[in-house]
């Protein structure tokens with residue numbers, strides 16, 4: 597029986613895929629094989645020795661201590677693209693809210709509780725509506741920082757809304773490039789992008805390279821009166837520089853999914869409580885993808901969409917399956933194969949993949965590897981984590 601500890605609200609559409617005969621799923625389970633979670637911060641949590649994998653039902657993994665996981669051989673998965681449409685749709689809402697005072701206008705209407713004559717009310721609305729006038733987004737320039745799963749969708753959507761679109765991404769993946777319209781102008785540095793855009797939307801991960809990326813210099817480079825949209829992560833925007841840019845009127849609106857106390861009460865700040873991925877569809881997509889990836893890893897050792905381990909898959913062929921993670925240095929695989937050869941354990945098929953300092957292997961063998969073989973493999977220099985899985989048709 598595998599044990600999967602859950603955190604946060606994970607859609608039942610995903611959790612329901614775990615077969616209750618083989619999986620025990622729940623909050624606070626002791627000695628879990630895996631965690632499944634959303635934004636739960638794990639940096640201060642002790643990891644049980646039993647932990648093999650963490651599935652993040654979502655995109656951002658800055659809530660997980662990835663280097664520690666890698667060191668311990670814990671595979672971390674995320675669900676690329678599964679919530680991208682939900683974020684894209686909220687970016688449209690953000691741009692509209694930044695351009696027109698929809699929120700102020702609605703609040704004004706709801707404040708007229710003392711009026712009971714429809715005719716009088718209509719006159720008052722017509723007289724006051726000029727206070728809530730705005731601009732259109734068609735014809736404006738939208739800049740996207742990060743053209744991955746979300747950024748590429750936002751870019752294409754900008755074109756459909758009649759905007760000019762420019763994008764900056766120094767590490768654009770081939771798949772993202774295929775998704776992107778050829779009408780998106782590629783810009784080769786952040787400040788050049790900021791200079792030409794009326795709206796700038798951030799779609800990059802929070803990491804050591806992006807923390808504080810939007811700083812005083814970035815705000816100074818921005819087109820005066822521009823709007824910044826942040827559905828990526830709070831820490832990408834330097835808070836002091838942001839407040840200064842709003843105070844000086846250089847930044848017209850800050851639309852963000854990550855409110856901070858100093859922004860409360862400021863009409864230029866349009867703030868949401870981290871709801872970018874909070875749609876039924878996105879929650880289901882993420883939970884289903886995370887669950888499938890986790891089950892395939894626990895039952896077959898296959899790795900799909902990991903953020904710290906190489907993509908590694910091999911079909912089952914009836915044999916016993918040995919999987920192990922190792923430091924990516926010479927001779928480790930050779931030592932393991934020698935252990936098997938010395939015990940006349942025949943290899944049916946194998947795959948060896950590496951990613952930076954880590955390597956991962958799947959070796960299918962004809963006969964069950966006994967405790968002596970497994971002890972010798974686990975003791976081989978460089979081996980971090982070993983598993984053995986029974987045959988499966």
Ligand SMILES: NC(=O)c1ccc[n+]([C@@H]2O[C@H](COP(=O)([O-])OP(=O)(O)OC[C@H]3O[C@@H](n4cnc5c(N)ncnc54)[C@H](O)[C@@H]3O)[C@@H](O)[C@H]2O)c1
Pocket residue numbers: 655656657676677679680683741742743744745746747764765766767768769772799800801802805806827828829853870871872873874
């Ligand atoms: N508000 C929400 O609810 C919500 C929902 C989903 C994702 N997110 C955030 O959005 C981020 C992006 O999500 P995604 O699914 O598009 O991820 P993704 O991995 O598909 O795309 C990220 C892109 O950013 C690029 N990039 C990285 N560093 C960059 C830099 N310094 N400058 C320019 N480009 C850079 C990468 O090359 C990649 O193409 C996530 O990491 C997460 O933090 C927030």
Ligand SMILES: O=C(O)[C@H](O)COP(=O)(O)O
Pocket residue numbers: 634635636653654655656657679870872873874
């Ligand atoms: O990175 C993500 O996928 C988003 O920030 C969504 O986070 P959530 O799953 O906690 O809503």
